[in-house]
Amino acid sequence: MEDVGEKIKEIKQSFRQMMDGVVAKSMRDKGVDYHLNWGATLPRLQELADGLGKDYNLAIALWKENVRECKILATMLMPPEKMLPEVCDIWMEQIPSQEIAEQAAFNLWQHLPYAPEKAYQWIASDRVLYQLCGFHVLTRLFMQGREPNERGINEFLDQALSALQGPDMAVRKAALQSVRRFAELGLMYERMSKSALKSIKLDFF
DSSP, X not given: OOOHHHHHHHHHHHHHHHOOHHHHHXXXXXXXXXXXXXXXXXXXXXXXXXXXXXXXXXXXXXXXSOBHHHHHHHHHHSOGGGOOHHHHHHHHHHOOSHHHHHHHHHHTGGGSTTHHHHHHHHHTSSSHHHHHHHHHHHHHHHHTTOOOXXXXXXXXXXXXXXXXXXXXXXXXXXXXXXXXXXXXXOHHHHHHHHHHHHTXXXXXX
């Protein structure tokens, strides 16, 4: 069996071929600071991930690297059914940027067996990247037709209204998108969304 360390070395070498200085510079200009950032595009990374297949040990090792591409690739390679909630908490704690938060939500968090539970915890957090992940995950779950229970509905609408009146633009956008998808679950959900938004003088329907 090929050593994980060797695999990581090969993967890092492949990043050189994907290097995109424009993407990397644009991130640096926005203040996104990784030890290393090759500026590889997401389709190229997805292609690499598809070739490698799901791999728990490799994902764990890649996540430990302070390299943008390693972290994104880790979220693509981690088998969701094997990721324990404690490991998810550690990764969440270590997310360095909005981009990695969004990639984790789309590539991995939404597929976890305990995704709804984590998402509700995260939207109630006072940390921006946690809220961002929570709303992105709930958006995806609503898109899959997953309906929350009564407690979930109340909690979601409370936190969404709070986020929509909060200072962070990315969280506000994620919360609004989430409410839109929630409203698409059916007429009852649409009415609840309209009523909730009306209470803060927002109307997008």
